[in-house]
Amino acid sequence: MFTRTLSRVALSALLLAGSGLLAACGSDHAASGGQAQDGAAGYPVTVDNCGFQQTFDKPPSRVLLLQGASVGEVETFLLLGLGDKIVANAQYYGVSDIPGMAQRVDSLPKGGLKLNASADVPAEQALALQPDLVVSTWSGGFDPKFGFASRDMLQQAGIRSLVNPVNCSYGKPKDVTAAERDAYTAASTTSSLDFITLVGRIFGVPDRARELVDQLRVRMDAVAQKVNGQPKSKMLIAFPDMGMMNANGLPAVFSGNIYDSVVRAAGGEPAFPNGGWDLTSNLSAEQLAAAPVDVLVIGAYRPGEDLDAEAAKLFAAYPQWNASKSKSYVKVSDGIYLGPANADAIEQIARVAHPAAF
Template structure:
């Protein structure tokens, strides 16, 4: 895969993109369904300026790839696997024990991704889903060969974008609130998507129980590390070096990444770095960084993160983390999704061992 295509494929994971790509329309659908609404319905939601009414829980969901796994993990966490007709999200490793296998077990329906690394319009329509879910608005951009929200609406298919990413990939009519939500993405953004799916699928109590539990775990960590000197933390994914113009490990910073670090009692080595940092970080910048804790991430199964940490320590012996061999291994928990609490607990236990 070329670097440009890899960067496009990763866009759903990276909130701090250098540009806004994609398409998102405005329409109202579902009011004229002939069947009587199910109990607790109709449910109307305004999603990225696209108002839709659901007369019953969706039963054939297509989850677009978007270089994300958080949406698929949300469906699994809410026990909604049976509603998924096809899932194209995959990561292969998770900070939540057993989650990777559960995501891998979701049906794939034989779909193939196009050169832009997601489901082409003709396959999405042929699947005949009643709901299509994308991690970002760009997942509905026809210039990449994807079906637009308007096109799917005309076929009677509802659509949802993870609300934190409404502004990401939306070519027009971006509101100030959408820009602010995108810019301020955090662990709370992961929980808001859980609540949205709970509302649409009529499982609000289940969603509330899950968000209360996850938020409680994150708040418990914050309470334990409160008042302790924050540790400087660097999130690095060695196997994503293709994302960096200089061949260095991908270093993630900004939005949800900084939120995870701060919840674990840290401060990012490069606060609010965003896509420019990920793509253009130099060896000199990395050498000069203050790093007390290396947060080393797995992109795919089978990576030897102990060996990768050792390589970074050898390359940057001046880091405090290198001197003390202080590192923690994570995977999906630093991205948007229900695994944030698991990653935060892991990181905090290494950064502040005496607090636990």
């Protein structure tokens, strides 16, 4: 099992990288972070990614996936059948809403990586692996102030780099555009699908990417049809194991952007709509007590967490919630973040919130 020390920098990346998603797909959105134009034969493929333009003459074959407190990127590679292109993967939770996915991620090569104090791959190790592509969930994964290799440094070594386009503005040292900021603050599960499409273009498997996107969209649309017209349950997303991110020792409560998108896709409404990062870090016990909660969405970040026990603790602490009275809760993990597991989480949440519709 790949072990790692979770720093505040890395956990911040998880919370915020998951919150910056594009509102819709299409060339206008892709152009701000990951527009690709390819010739008649498929290659070369030129990508303008966060203002960093690169040309791919062939599919990358030695990929390093930086940690960034994310699994959305590695899961995308696996679902596209590109696991054999990964020379080293630093992304790992040990839990997933996609059945069997945690085991698949854990079986990928680790490349002997030792993460630095910022909980990601230091520059010297990234260069020593001699990858031909390094992928980060956020621009901060290429910031030298955290000990990481910059995109310029990698380019000088003949190594291409890729940031999940929705997170271009997050951690970008300079030259952040208004379009990048807007993409980051907008929210939709569609951004998870946009990244699948981009990876498919770069690796020469656009049909495979289109098929995966279509499958995930069909599943999410099916849920939308079933919950259409149903009462909108108020939902609270809480991750007890991330309590260190709250100054008051409360569970991390996720709100805004991708989190609200997942909740709404499941036929609910967030208890703290558009709460954002400030809510997650500064939520008070009084605010939590007063929140309208019909369904508790309780999340696991690491394997071995007893979410049933954690839900019981929250119900005992906040007996006034409707969810506490009905004992209504659903267990999730990676599906509420940026990545292809969104459909799985949406299905799970919707079944608990609207059992009669299923």
